Amino acid sequence: xxxxxxxxxxxxxxxxxxxxxxxxxxxxxxxxxxxxxxxxxxxxxxxxxxxxxxxxxxxxxxxxxxxxxxxxxxxxxxxxxxxxxxxxxxxxxxxxxxxxxxxxxxxxxxxxxxxxxxxxxxxxxxxxxxxxxxxxxxxxxxxxxxxxxxxxxxxxxxxxxxxxxxxxxxxxxxxxxxxxxxxxxxxxxxxxxxxxxxxxxxxxxxxxxxxxxxxxxxxxxxxxxxxxxxxxxxxxxxxxxxxxxxxxxxxxxxxxxxxxxxxxxxxxxxxxxxxxxxxxxxxxxxxxxxxxxxxxxxxxxxxxxxxxxxxxxxxxxxxxxxxxxxxxxxxxxxxxxxxxxxxxxxxxxxxxxxxxxxxxxxxxxxxxxxxxxxxxxxxxxxxxxxxxxxxxxxxxxxxxxxxxxxxxxxxxxxxxxxxxxxxxxxxxxxxxxxxxxxxxxxxxxxxxxxxxxxxxxxxxxxxxxxxxxxxxxxxxxxxxxxxxxxxxxxxxxxxxxxxxxxxxxxxxxxxxxxxxxxxxxxxxxxxxxxxxxxxxxxxxxxxxxxxxxxxxxxxxxxxxxxxxxxxxxxxxxxxxxxxxxxxxxxxxxxxxxxxxxxxxxxxxxxxxxxxxxxxxxxxxxxxxxxx
Numbered sequence: 001x002x003x004x005x006x007x008x009x010x011x012x013x014x015x016x017x018x019x020x021x022x023x024x025x026x027x028x029x030x031x032x033x034x035x036x037x038x039x040x041x042x043x044x045x046x047x048x049x050x051x052x053x054x055x056x057x058x059x060x061x062x063x064x065x066x067x068x069x070x071x072x073x074x075x076x077x078x079x080x081x082x083x084x085x086x087x088x089x090x091x092x093x094x095x096x097x098x099x100x101x102x103x104x105x106x107x108x109x110x111x112x113x114x115x116x117x118x119x120x121x122x123x124x125x126x127x128x129x130x131x132x133x134x135x136x137x138x139x140x141x142x143x144x145x146x147x148x149x150x151x152x153x154x155x156x157x158x159x160x161x162x163x164x165x166x167x168x169x170x171x172x173x174x175x176x177x178x179x180x181x182x183x184x185x186x187x188x189x190x191x192x193x194x195x196x197x198x199x200x201x202x203x204x205x206x207x208x209x210x211x212x213x214x215x216x217x218x219x220x221x222x223x224x225x226x227x228x229x230x231x232x233x234x235x236x237x238x239x240x241x242x243x244x245x246x247x248x249x250x251x252x253x254x255x256x257x258x259x260x261x262x263x264x265x266x267x268x269x270x271x272x273x274x275x276x277x278x279x280x281x282x283x284x285x286x287x288x289x290x291x292x293x294x295x296x297x298x299x300x301x302x303x304x305x306x307x308x309x310x311x312x313x314x315x316x317x318x319x320x321x322x323x324x325x326x327x328x329x330x331x332x333x334x335x336x337x338x339x340x341x342x343x344x345x346x347x348x349x350x351x352x353x354x355x356x357x358x359x360x361x362x363x364x365x366x367x368x369x370x371x372x373x374x375x376x377x378x379x380x381x382x383x384x385x386x387x388x389x390x391x392x393x394x395x396x397x398x399x400x401x402x403x404x405x406x407x408x409x410x411x412x413x414x415x416x417x418x419x420x421x422x423x424x425x426x427x428x429x430x431x432x433x434x435x436x437x438x439x440x441x442x443x444x445x446x447x448x449x450x451x452x453x454x455x456x457x458x459x460x461x462x463x464x465x466x467x468x469x470x471x472x473x474x475x476x477x478x479x480x481x482x483x484x485x486x487x488x489x490x491x492x493x494x495x496x497x498x499x500x501x502x503x504x505x506x507x508x509x510x511x512x513x514x515x516x517x518x519x520x521x522x523x524x525x526x527x528x529x530x531x532x533x534x535x536x537x538x539x540x541x542x543x544x545x546x547x548x549x550x551x552x553x554x555x556x557x558x559x560x561x562x563x564x565x566x567x568x569x570x571x572x573x574x575x576x577x578x579x580x581x582x583x584x585x586x587x588x589x590x591x592x593x594x595x596x597x598x599x600x601x602x603x604x605x606x607x608x609x610x611x612x613x614x615x616x617x618x619x620x621x622x623x624x625x626x627x
Contacts, residue, residue: 096137097148101163127172134164246274279598282576299336301364301373301439302326308340309362312347319357320350329366329373332439333419339375339439342412346377346435349409353381353433367438372421375437384427392425412437497543497612498522502532502559503574504551508597512546512574515601521608528552532559540566544612546604549575555583560592570615572607574599 138160140146153159250271253259259267309324316322332339343362350360358380367374384392393413412435413423420440427433499521503509506527513523524542526532529551536559545563547556557580560571576597578584587594593611595603 350379
């Protein structure tokens, strides 16, 4: 009987069959599985048949053989295999002696096949052992050494030899067939396990590549962001120096007693315009560096583009002429920072497409039928062919070779797509390029829908622009409802309202305190969160709280929560920049009022009064509910 080829080596991750097989081979319980059934069978035979005690001696021999195999075998799998072989052989031998070749040889054949399939790499040893046992029983029966209840088959010893040969051939061929079947099953399971391992490794590689791609995108975007920021820095410094010059000259002029009333008013107007321009520049810079983390003011498209066009005069070469066609359009869902970043990227692309100069046009209009605001960035540059257009939004695709990152248009598309918008490109070689941003409206536009009707605007913007329609006079007093409410509030105030002012900058704190005291408020100042906590320990009775968003000892969140524990909600956050995520979330949820620095005195007073009135109304409503 030929030897079988060895099984294929299992993969690094063993299949379930391999693990179960190794666990079975290592089990010491196979010793008892070989001995206990033999003893049980012998005892049953002894009680039923009343045979002489030779089977017990046979059982002892089998037990001794198993014990020797346990002691001499070098490994647990080999011990288990030999124990199984001896046990199965003992059972088959007893059956052969008791019931003859029909049942006994069948049991011996079945046991040996199972032992050969599961516990031996080759079928030669178990087949040879089976032949020896069957032939030995026949020879003993023929010679008269063995007395049995069954007669010798017709033909005597020659018939027994045929039985032995048939049993050996059937057992060996069956074992061979089962071995090949087991090898095929094991190979299939191994291939399946390897395929799953390869698939998992491929998914891990894809995830790693995707992660690397995102990191590369972020790094390239950051480089492009810093590049544009560097170009803006010079212009920003120029604007601030101009504003500071106007303010400083105005201060010196106001100290001159010879300055007449009209000239004094003119100087003050110039200083106001200079600070307003500096504020616009600062807000644009903050919108640029915040990278989308803004406090939620929807973009006023025409205002953002108008401010950006002024900055573009410093960013772009003098050979590029900038034109604007800006309509007053409704507010859109995109933030002003994201809009300016997207348009700035398009303008940089337009600049690169016009190395010898040209015209750059910024347009915005309200597409009423489509319900969107369209923003066009048009250049008179080289344009793009169809092949380039097909790959325009593909990350890292660029026609600028070493000069570009290939991320400008992909970033624009990503920013616009996040708010539900779309980007459209129209370009032909030598005829320029038009990139159109289609931006969804913040809300459906009414008959006279304009950005000034936007309810989500920042409190400072609402206070600075009086966009409310004239109020109808009250039938009783002839005053408007707002005026009547103000008169009622002022006449019913039992005491001066106390305000906690949390501001780290001494000049700003002193300026705000002066404005608040002039407005009739009692002010308690604190320059840090720790100092504010001490103020609460001394006296927690404050009608309102004004807090800067950036303080030496962190965010004002802890102080705000301490103030809210007193039962008040009149909180105004006044800052030029907000970096704390929790505070940004609260401001977006309109839990607190927000004023962007610099802020006009009247805007500050209006915001504090509104916060106190809202807080009083809320607490009054709660009191009525509980009553």
